[in-house]
Amino acid sequence: MTDTQPDFQAPDLPAEDNGLILPRRSFLRGAGTLTLSAAAVAMLAGCESAAAGSSASAADVSILNTALGAELEAIAAYQVGAESGLLRKPVLDLAVQFQGHHKEHADLLAKTVRSLGGRPVDAKKTYDFPVDQLKSQNDVLGFAAGLEKGAVSAYLGAVPLFQNRDLAKAAASILGDEAMHWAVLRNALGQNPVPVAFVS
Amino acid sequence: MPARRTPFGAAGGGPRKGAALRRAWAGPLAAAAIIAAVPAQAAAAPDPAHGKQIYDRCLACHAVAHDRVGPRHCGLKGRQAGSMPGFEYSDAMRATGFTWNRQTLDRFLTDPLGVVPGTTMTYDGIKDARERRDLVAYLLSLPPCGGR
Numbered sequence: 501m502t503d504t505q506p507d508f509q510a511p512d513l514p515a516e517d518n519g520l521i522l523p524r525r526s527f528l529r530g531a532g533t534l535t536l537s538a539a540a541v542a543m544l545a546g547c548e549s550a551a552a553g554s555s556a557s558a559a560d561v562s563i564l565n566t567a568l569g570a571e572l573e574a575i576a577a578y579q580v581g582a583e584s585g586l587l588r589k590p591v592l593d594l595a596v597q598f599q600g601h602h603k604e605h606a607d608l609l610a611k612t613v614r615s616l617g618g619r620p621v622d623a624k625k626t627y628d629f630p631v632d633q634l635k636s637q638n639d640v641l642g643f644a645a646g647l648e649k650g651a652v653s654a655y656l657g658a659v660p661l662f663q664n665r666d667l668a669k670a671a672a673s674i675l676g677d678e679a680m681h682w683a684v685l686r687n688a689l690g691q692n693p694v695p696v697a698f699v700s
Numbered sequence: 701m702p703a704r705r706t707p708f709g710a711a712g713g714g715p716r717k718g719a720a721l722r723r724a725w726a727g728p729l730a731a732a733a734i735i736a737a738v739p740a741q742a743a744a745a746p747d748p749a750h751g752k753q754i755y756d757r758c759l760a761c762h763a764v765a766h767d768r769v770g771p772r773h774c775g776l777k778g779r780q781a782g783s784m785p786g787f788e789y790s791d792a793m794r795a796t797g798f799t800w801n802r803q804t805l806d807r808f809l810t811d812p813l814g815v816v817p818g819t820t821m822t823y824d825g826i827k828d829a830r831e832r833r834d835l836v837a838y839l840l841s842l843p844p845c846g847g848r
Contacts, residue, residue: 559813563822569769570760628766650760657757657823661813700757 556664561618563658564609567671570654571606572623574647575599580629581640591637591688595644598681605674612667641689648682651675652699751838754831761821764842770821774845776800792818805836 578599581587587595610620634640655675662668679699687693761769771787778801782794796816798804808815809832811825826832 559822562818562820566761566769566820566822573768627768628763646756646759649756650758653757654760654823657825660824661822 556616556667560662560664560667561613561616563661564613564667565618565621567654567658568606568609568613569621570651571602571609572621573627574602574651575606576623576627577629577647578602578644580631581644584634584640586634586637586640588637591641594684594688598644601677601681605677608670638689641685645682645685645689648678648685651678652682656699746837747834748838748841751834751836754826754835755838765846772845773839774842776842777840790818790820792816802836802840805839806832809835
């Protein structure tokens, strides 16, 4: 997606506050583990029936595995962010929470690959992150926002490829989550959180 | 500024309607039309800066300078497909025999899995010709890979 619109100014906040406009406590409350795992279970149930009905193909397994590789990298990236010492609360909580979502995505993808008879890819031993360019909280937020934006595009590019529609639905569900991450990170950067009507 | 596109416009009537509009202008007002249409014209020179923005869509998997889920893109121009040392390509990608240039990149990026069945780049592709042209221009402008 091209950010063709100017970012609007965040309301005046103390410089350190990074424009996190949401009430702080709402971050961790809304997304209870129960809700998420229930959704995950429902999706996985769909995937298992897909495996049984075998309308999923080796090509679908390959899509899931590519997505899994990207999720594993995102988990590692948030780890770098969280351990950088550059993030302050509540941004740090947010990063940890988002990392948790990526872990849930990765778990679900790996399980589904297995249930379809594939072998899930492993995390790489090392990742090349632009750590020398991360000097402030905003650098870390910008880095994370870029990854989330890319993830939205990647899932968007995967959804139409699945032969099995339940898997396409599960991928779309993850896409929605990544898009929320992207918007909240932009918001935290004081940028227009939702700059366009369509993601691409 | 790039024209705004919707998921429907890009695949459906949008571009064609634009073409019809341009044809309608082609008669008596040709000179004025040329001037007015230049910024939005698909026939204009490729715009690698716009291509760099399109490249944001690739950033879940690629970087210019290092391998991620996908291989690094530095030095792509003139490179054999599937030839970056140390990256685990699919057999399908290695077997293409492609050398990356404007034509091969344009074909591949239109429909990666259609053009290279079995590729692990499980991405639907860039369907809009202008976006693809600019993206390819950007990819071909990338510097050679540094020492490593």
